[in-house]
Amino acid sequence: MKKCLLTGICALGLLVNAHAQDTLPSAKRIQQTVNYLASDKLKGRGTAEKGSTTASNFVAKQFRKLGLQPVNSGSYFQDFTFDRNAHKSIPSRNVIGFLDNGAARTIVIGAHYDHLGTAGLFDGKYPVGQIHNGADDNASGVAGLLELARYYTKNAQKEPFNFLFIAFGGEELGLQGSKFYTNNPLQPLANVHFMLNMDMIGRYNPERGIGIGGFGSAQEWPEVFKGVTQPGIKFFTDAAGKGASDHHNFYMHQVPVLFFHTGGHDDYHKPTDDAPKLQAQSEESIINLEIQLINRAMEIPLIHYTEVK
Known part of the structure; x- marks a missing residue:
């Protein structure tokens, strides 16, 4: 009987450990996500190209698997069109999944899934016809988005904030997806606790460290960052809230x-910019750093926006 009891306890411990491992960010999963999104099959995920649609469908499928809710009349997609130079009515779409914790306020986690594709919309700036796979830019950010979505949906603890996960389209052509979303939000922007954006987080340089922008955009960020460390990761902050990515x-x-x-x-x-060059282990650590900061930010009921002078 004692042996059976001990065996049962050990089995339960293994199950708990397995669940924890499934929940935590995984370098293996990150690499697999980037391998797919940055494969020649998707041909660089160019806006208005087939690979971009395939990538957006992939993200929506992952959102569905994780149990995130669609918030656009039952759809994970927010379609839009935009003009760029001589190119008119270019189609794209955002992919949006919601984790409803019954809270009054929501944290937005974002990353753009598009890249240059075969460069047909860039007026000769890049070699037309060549596949630009965009492993770091920004398959790495989408991998981070999915890891954070997994962590917060599978976490047994109900968080005091909702989460809105957005994979933006059309970023490379002028931040079009985030521009459309913020002009046509599916939830009030006044209820957003803060927005965290990942764009190129897969090529960690230990001499430089990872930069974290937006440090001046809230008066509480110094308190949130105080004492935060992550083994193997050096980081520095930048005050700017503006920038050449979707947080802007x-x-x-x-x-x-x-x-x-x-x-x-x-x-x-x-x-x-290909998948074998990704530093998945470092990206895993970066996402763990983000989790620390998100969790600390959730200890504060209201984060106050400040304009960076």
């Missing part, structure tokens, strides 16, 4: 923001 449009609508970015590299916007 939330900041312009007076939403506090945080922007995670591991910096530029020689493969930026080139056909050589």
Whole structure:
């Protein structure tokens, strides 16, 4: 009987440990996500190209698997069109999933899923016809988005905030997805606790560390960051709320923001930004750092937007 009891306790412990491992960010899963999104099959996820639609369908499928709710009349998609130079009515869409914790306020987690594709919409700025796979930019950010969605949906503890996970389209053509969303929000922007954006978080340079922008966009950020450390990860902060990624449009609508970015590299916007160059283990640690900051920010009932002078 004693042996059976001990066996049962051990089995329960293994189940709990397995659940914890499934919940925590995983370098293996991150690499698998980037391998798919940055594969030649998707041809660079270019806006208005087939690969972009395939990528958006993939994200929606992951949202559904994780149990996130669609918030746009039963759809995970928010379709829109935009004009760019001579190109008119370019189609794209955001992918949106909601974790409803019954709270009054919501945290927005975002990353853009599009990249340059075969560069047909960039008026000769990049080599037309060549596949730009965009492993770091921004399959890495989408992998982070899905890891955070997994962590907060599978966490047994009900958080005091809701979560809205958004994979933005059309970012490379002028932050179009976040521009459309903030002009046509599916939930009131006044109820957003803060917005966290990930754009290029897969090429960690230990000499530089990861930059975290938006530090000046809320008066509570210094308190949230105080004493936060993550083994193997060095980070620095930047006050700017504006910037060349999707957090910019939330900041312009007076939403506090945080922007995670591991910096530029020689493969930026080139056909050589491929999945084997991803540093998945470092990205796992970066996401764990983000979880620390998100959890600390949830200890504060209201984060106050401040304009960065």
